[in-house]
Amino acid sequence: MQALTWLALFWMILPIAVGQSAPQRGPISVGRVSWWPGEGSAADVVGPNSGTLLNGVGFDTGANGSAFTFDGVDDYVEAPALGLPTGNSDRTLEMWVWLEPISCCTLYFFAGYGGFGSQSSSYALGAYSDGRLFFSQWGGGILGPTLVTGRWYHVAVTSRGNSVSLYLDGNLVASGTLTIQTASGSAFYIGDRKSTRLNS
Numbered sequence: 165m166q167a168l169t170w171l172a173l174f175w176m177i178l179p180i181a182v183g184q185s186a187p188q189r190g191p192i193s194v195g196r197v198s199w200w201p202g203e204g205s206a207a208d209v210v211g212p213n214s215g216t217l218l219n220g221v222g223f224d225t226g227a228n229g230s231a232f233t234f235d236g237v238d239d240y241v242e243a244p245a246l247g248l249p250t251g252n253s254d255r256t257l258e259m260w261v262w263l264e265p266i267s268c269c270t271l272y273f274f275a276g277y278g279g280f281g282s283q284s285s286s287y288a289l290g291a292y293s294d295g296r297l298f299f300s301q302w303g304g305g306i307l308g309p310t311l312v313t314g315r316w317y318h319v320a321v322t323s324r325g326n327s328v329s330l331y332l333d334g335n336l337v338a339s340g341t342l343t344i345q346t347a348s349g350s351a352f353y354i355g356d357r358k359s360t361r362l363n364s
Contacts (some may be wrong), residue, residue, distance in 0.1 A: 208243060213352060264313055
């Protein structure tokens with residue numbers, strides 16, 4: 165069985181990590197490719213993908229240490245995606261998230277990368293305005309349960325080829341098969357224009 169590559173992005177709720185094992189509710193110890201813990205900067209503490217804080221990203225208390233915080237209008241972190249898995253390579257993307265109320269008809273974008281706007285070529289986690297957790301590769305998706313505002317959740321998506329599993333607080337909540345062909349040469353985005361906290 166092939167080992168998973170972990171992308172650990174921990175945002176104002178959780179850092180984001182990429183590694184080689186099943187999703188965990190704590191820091192990933194093996195196989196991380198990138199990890200943005202949100203400890204006062206957009207530094208990738210294990211890889212080459214340190215990012216840039218854009219439009220006023222802040223920091224607040226997170227689930228573990230501090231976390232990124234976003235205003236729900238235009239704050240986000242943009243980082244390179246060097247060495248992150250592409251195509252349908254095995255991987256896990258995980259983070260802690262805290263949702264604040266947002267207006268109707270928008271969504272919480274937690275983190276992702278790849279070819280947004282091109283069929284099957286992105287890799288992203290988020291939630292709809294009603295709090296329903298999702299994974300999307302642009303063109304399809306896996307839906308999870310509804311998250312409520314005002315508390316921390318550990319969310320993760322793991323894919324092996326085109327088999328996708330969505331986790332909430334360490335429990336499998338949804339799975340399915342999607343065509344995953346994540347494009348290379350993109351940036352990695354955290355909290356793009358959404359009202360969310362993410363951390364390590």
